[in-house]
Amino acid sequence: MVFNWFRRQHNESSELPADQQQGETPPTQEPQPETAESSTSTADTAPETSADLLAFAKAAYKNIQQKQQSQAVEPESPAEVEIETAQSVAAPEVETPEVETPKVETTVSQTTAQEVPAEVTETAPSLEVDATVAPTSTEEVTTEEAPAEESSVTEEVISATSAIEEIAEAPDVVSPEATVSVSTPEETQPTAPGNLSFLERAAAERQAKQERLIASAIEVPEPEIVQPAATTTTTPETTEEFAGLAFDEGFVWSAEILAAQGRRAEDVSIEEITWLKKLRQGLDKTRRNILNQLKAIVGQGPLNQAAVAEIEALLLQADVGVEATDFIITSLQKKLREEVTPPEEAIAYLKQILRDMLDAPVQKNYQPAFAPDKDTLNIWLITGVNGAGKTTTIGKIAHLAQKSGYKCLIGAADTFRAAAVEQVKVWGTRSGVEVISNPGKNTDPAAVVFDAIAAAQARDTELLLVDTAGRLQNKKNLMDELTKIRRIIDKKAPNAKIESLLVLDSTLGQNGLRQAEVFSQAAQLSGVVLTKLDGTAKGGVALAVVQQLGLPIRFIGAGEGIEDLRPFSSYEFVEALLSG
Ligand SMILES: Nc1nc2c(ncn2[C@@H]2O[C@H](COP(=O)(O)OP(=O)(O)OP(=O)(O)O)[C@@H](O)[C@H]2O)c(=O)[nH]1
Numbered sequence: 001m002v003f004n005w006f007r008r009q010h011n012e013s014s015e016l017p018a019d020q021q022q023g024e025t026p027p028t029q030e031p032q033p034e035t036a037e038s039s040t041s042t043a044d045t046a047p048e049t050s051a052d053l054l055a056f057a058k059a060a061y062k063n064i065q066q067k068q069q070s071q072a073v074e075p076e077s078p079a080e081v082e083i084e085t086a087q088s089v090a091a092p093e094v095e096t097p098e099v100e101t102p103k104v105e106t107t108v109s110q111t112t113a114q115e116v117p118a119e120v121t122e123t124a125p126s127l128e129v130d131a132t133v134a135p136t137s138t139e140e141v142t143t144e145e146a147p148a149e150e151s152s153v154t155e156e157v158i159s160a161t162s163a164i165e166e167i168a169e170a171p172d173v174v175s176p177e178a179t180v181s182v183s184t185p186e187e188t189q190p191t192a193p194g195n196l197s198f199l200e201r202a203a204a205e206r207q208a209k210q211e212r213l214i215a216s217a218i219e220v221p222e223p224e225i226v227q228p229a230a231t232t233t234t235t236p237e238t239t240e241e242f243a244g245l246a247f248d249e250g251f252v253w254s255a256e257i258l259a260a261q262g263r264r265a266e267d268v269s270i271e272e273i274t275w276l277k278k279l280r281q282g283l284d285k286t287r288r289n290i291l292n293q294l295k296a297i298v299g300q301g302p303l304n305q306a307a308v309a310e311i312e313a314l315l316l317q318a319d320v321g322v323e324a325t326d327f328i329i330t331s332l333q334k335k336l337r338e339e340v341t342p343p344e345e346a347i348a349y350l351k352q353i354l355r356d357m358l359d360a361p362v363q364k365n366y367q368p369a370f371a372p373d374k375d376t377l378n379i380w381l382i383t384g385v386n387g388a389g390k391t392t393t394i395g396k397i398a399h400l401a402q403k404s405g406y407k408c409l410i411g412a413a414d415t416f417r418a419a420a421v422e423q424v425k426v427w428g429t430r431s432g433v434e435v436i437s438n439p440g441k442n443t444d445p446a447a448v449v450f451d452a453i454a455a456a457q458a459r460d461t462e463l464l465l466v467d468t469a470g471r472l473q474n475k476k477n478l479m480d481e482l483t484k485i486r487r488i489i490d491k492k493a494p495n496a497k498i499e500s501l502l503v504l505d506s507t508l509g510q511n512g513l514r515q516a517e518v519f520s521q522a523a524q525l526s527g528v529v530l531t532k533l534d535g536t537a538k539g540g541v542a543l544a545v546v547q548q549l550g551l552p553i554r555f556i557g558a559g560e561g562i563e564d565l566r567p568f569s570s571y572e573f574v575e576a577l578l579s580g
Helices: 018-024 050-073 078-090 097-133 137-145 151-169 176-182 198-219 249-260 270-282 284-298 305-317 322-338 343-364 390-403 418-431 445-458 475-492 510-523 541-549 570-578
Strands: 002-004 009-011 378-383 408-412 434-436 463-467 497-505 527-531 553-557 565-567
Touching (some): 284 305, 284 343, 284 570, 322 343, 343 570, 378 390, 378 475, 390 408, 390 527, 390 565, 408 418, 475 497, 497 510, 510 541, 527 541
Parallel strands (some): 378 463, 408 463
Antiparallel strands (some): 553 565
16 A cells, blocks of 8 residues: 555555545545634544643554554565666666656556665664673574574573563563573583483573573663563553664654544554644744743733744744745734634634645645655656755655556756756666656756657656756746747646645744745746754745745645655644644
């Protein structure tokens, strides 16, 4: 099953035609349920009290653990996966579409299958902590399960095994890792007196071993790790960590955000939690520095002049922009003047104002979810000034599309800078998506787009991402170039669904907006990708973007890694911005 990141639901099979897939997709809640009156309204199934929410988070954590364990038990021969993925990645220049297409498809499923092993691998260091206690412990475990080669070894193993079993059964003694680790030293074989019977000798050995095991177990540097990490089925503790995922405040918050959107605990995935934690962490600066104070003021009741001035200053500092700030203050004042609003409700209302603002452009041209249409060619032109994160964004979207079951291709049409093509190719390799480029110098970008569309049509590509030049020095040139590209698309792929997305660096705040205005005049923009939201105090620029440009935010980036970009959700964004 492929998780469609764009639609936030599982595709039953990425291979099925769209009409069949719809039938097989399990019904899910809209990602943003709180569009109406009450921001506290949740889906019927969503837990309501904090105790319920904690239980939900625990259940979600346990489910993720179990999924990870079952996947770890059945490894998908990572060696093969790697080889084949590498093959498909390493052959971007192959011309024959018939050969290429199945490869791309293979990459899709394998990339998905690879995720978990990759994540499990990431957790290796924590598991290796045990291994360092007993460097050969892994071998020992293997030996235990495999038939022993020599009888003396067998004997040794039998007694060691029974000792392990006994100790494992004994309460509060030692974790299996520690137990295994101590079984290493072969040279410490007991020297049982020759006149003892075999059973007596074995019992003596067992006794001696047990003593040694207990003694060594006490030496384990972290005695609190008594719980067997790999087999934990008890309720997660706050300090618990599994597969690199800690059950901490961030996990609970993320689980709550998913619960509020009607997700079931068993459907919560490690990737969604990881992303939400990252988003919240990324917006930490904006939240802590500015918007938390805003919450405090709003929570005090009707706004007096001083409070209005303070809110104004706070919002402007967060780069919310004058227009959006005015709108927020006017809406708040109206509400707080009309009725006595307890702090919690005032904050909920503030969240609703922000969500409504962020969703306004989407509601004008209603689209249920921003996603490439299945079984048709979608062409997304990616524009933006150099350094905004354009190339990185293309790579991340390509990765997301692959993972979500779309056949994807990249057209390297930023031919103005030679390095740009190379950079896009690197990201193509990372995401396992082919890049169509023209190696010649000063190639016409429109010609590259032409080739890329031809390749996309030959391969039944569903999403063609086109990198475009981002220089701003000459607005007319930019406009001419983009117009030419649009003309080629209209001619060559008249039925394609076209989006023109502007990549905007959020750390630039209001300055970025001025660039955006130039682009929106030149490029018939249909949406924005907001990058570098991690670590900026200017997260409020998202509100300025929609208010001033009237454009919806389609994706947000919160890090340099391939997983650090996701489709935008106003609900998640506002919660990350305003939840303490
Ligand atoms: N922290 C952070 N860095 C990012 C993010 N997105 C991109 N970057 C970084 O921003 C820098 C510029 O990104 P690019 O993708 O090369 O930007 P570009 O717009 O293609 O610019 P050119 O390469 O100059 O054409 C790189 O160092 C990226 O790693 C993000 O969401 N967070």
